[in-house]
Amino acid sequence: MSSSSPAPKSPQVITALHGGVGMLVAVWGAGLPVLDARVDLGPTRLGLLLLTLALGAAIAMPLAGQLAHRWSDAAVLRIALPTAALLLATIGAMPAAEPMIALAAVFGICCGAINVGLTSQATTAERAAGRPVIARMHGFWTLGAVLGSSALAAALRAGGDSTLLLPAAALSAGALLTLLALRLPVGRTGADPGTAADPDGAAAQGPTRRMSPVLVGAGAVAAAAFVVEGAATDWAGIHTTRVLGEEPAAGATMYAVFFAAMTVVRFAGDRLRGAVVAPILVAAAAGVTLLGFVLVLLSPIVVEGAQVVVATGGWALAGAGTALVWPIVIGSLGASRIDPRRLSVVTTIGYLGGFVGPVLIGGLAAGVGLAGAMALPAALTVLLAAAAPPLVSRLLRLEPTRPLPSPIPTPRRTPCTHPSRSTCPKHA
Numbered sequence: 001m002s003s004s005s006p007a008p009k010s011p012q013v014i015t016a017l018h019g020g021v022g023m024l025v026a027v028w029g030a031g032l033p034v035l036d037a038r039v040d041l042g043p044t045r046l047g048l049l050l051l052t053l054a055l056g057a058a059i060a061m062p063l064a065g066q067l068a069h070r071w072s073d074a075a076v077l078r079i080a081l082p083t084a085a086l087l088l089a090t091i092g093a094m095p096a097a098e099p100m101i102a103l104a105a106v107f108g109i110c111c112g113a114i115n116v117g118l119t120s121q122a123t124t125a126e127r128a129a130g131r132p133v134i135a136r137m138h139g140f141w142t143l144g145a146v147l148g149s150s151a152l153a154a155a156l157r158a159g160g161d162s163t164l165l166l167p168a169a170a171l172s173a174g175a176l177l178t179l180l181a182l183r184l185p186v187g188r189t190g191a192d193p194g195t196a197a198d199p200d201g202a203a204a205q206g207p208t209r210r211m212s213p214v215l216v217g218a219g220a221v222a223a224a225a226f227v228v229e230g231a232a233t234d235w236a237g238i239h240t241t242r243v244l245g246e247e248p249a250a251g252a253t254m255y256a257v258f259f260a261a262m263t264v265v266r267f268a269g270d271r272l273r274g275a276v277v278a279p280i281l282v283a284a285a286a287g288v289t290l291l292g293f294v295l296v297l298l299s300p301i302v303v304e305g306a307q308v309v310v311a312t313g314g315w316a317l318a319g320a321g322t323a324l325v326w327p328i329v330i331g332s333l334g335a336s337r338i339d340p341r342r343l344s345v346v347t348t349i350g351y352l353g354g355f356v357g358p359v360l361i362g363g364l365a366a367g368v369g370l371a372g373a374m375a376l377p378a379a380l381t382v383l384l385a386a387a388a389p390p391l392v393s394r395l396l397r398l399e400p401t402r403p404l405p406s407p408i409p410t411p412r413r414t415p416c417t418h419p420s421r422s423t424c425p426k427h428a
Helices: 011-039 042-070 073-093 097-129 134-157 162-181 213-243 248-267 269-275 278-301 307-322 325-335 340-368 375-396
Strands: none
Touching: 011 042, 011 073, 011 097, 011 134, 011 162, 011 213, 011 248, 042 073, 042 097, 042 213, 042 340, 073 097, 073 162, 097 134, 097 325, 097 340, 134 162, 134 248, 134 269, 134 325, 213 248, 213 278, 213 307, 213 325, 213 340, 213 375, 248 269, 248 307, 269 278, 269 325, 278 307, 278 325, 278 375, 325 340, 325 375, 340 375
């Protein structure tokens, strides 16, 4: 296939897509306490449910990067978004755990493809804008999650039937996302073939160059942050209901609190990225996140009546602290113009933290209880504080990779037929 220039990106459409995906994910995250109460999943089966979703996403993300490079990320999103909504609607109506677990694998495949497609769209849009815009886009993602989870919590408090509410919410979000995806321009994205990010600022000569350690490190930093975010997405509500003994609607509300705090920070995030040195910003974010998880860990043992208040403060601080890690990482990668295939590897490593982390928390919860299992994201936050600042410094030293100039075609040479080469006008 011949190379073509990336199609221009519409920041408004991409931003709206982030908001719609946040609403769709909210149906999953805020709906988990409802599903748990309906079919009695428990930590073990819930961990298995999350594991199948993680495996599906792990399979899908590298493949989605290849497809985005070969076709376009818009084409990937046009397939994955409506399919994910249909699957989530089906899961939300199911009366038994086993078919939920089976469908979660396919839902994970769609989620992985969506993550890669949105990341590629966002990095290309930020390059085109020439200024930080990714944090704001992710702010709309979390705003969508807040609105979706809050609406679901309100409907549940009003006595709505979850077997109708969850499918209706998923299908509504899916219809919106499908309409938005159809407005995306179709065109191959990312760097021109033959160029890639290089840790020393040089262009890589060919598509088979191995991933550099700095890119793998970028994925690992993102993975640590996504473990924290995944702990909130999949376990904040369950922690509220099973550990603190609250109703499912309170669990959905706790999910909303986490993402509300994240939303506030992300809307201020692009300004913060311009005002504060990125390594310092990442270190400060890790410290705030750690304080949040200390409060979550303490919430079951404080005086009765204050438990929900302490947990709410903890999840809010955790959301605020993790808000900017991924925007900083992918903003730096976007400036280096890596193509969707390499970007998908970084995205895979990062987002797998969000998928695999909750599974590990579920495994720990089966052994030490869910209250103690929250020590895992707290420990990873300490590692994030130590590893992220130097890694981000290295990312910011990457020079933008420029496309290699197109080779000048060599004209076909024809034999000289002049009787005397010395007097030939072409060879004089």
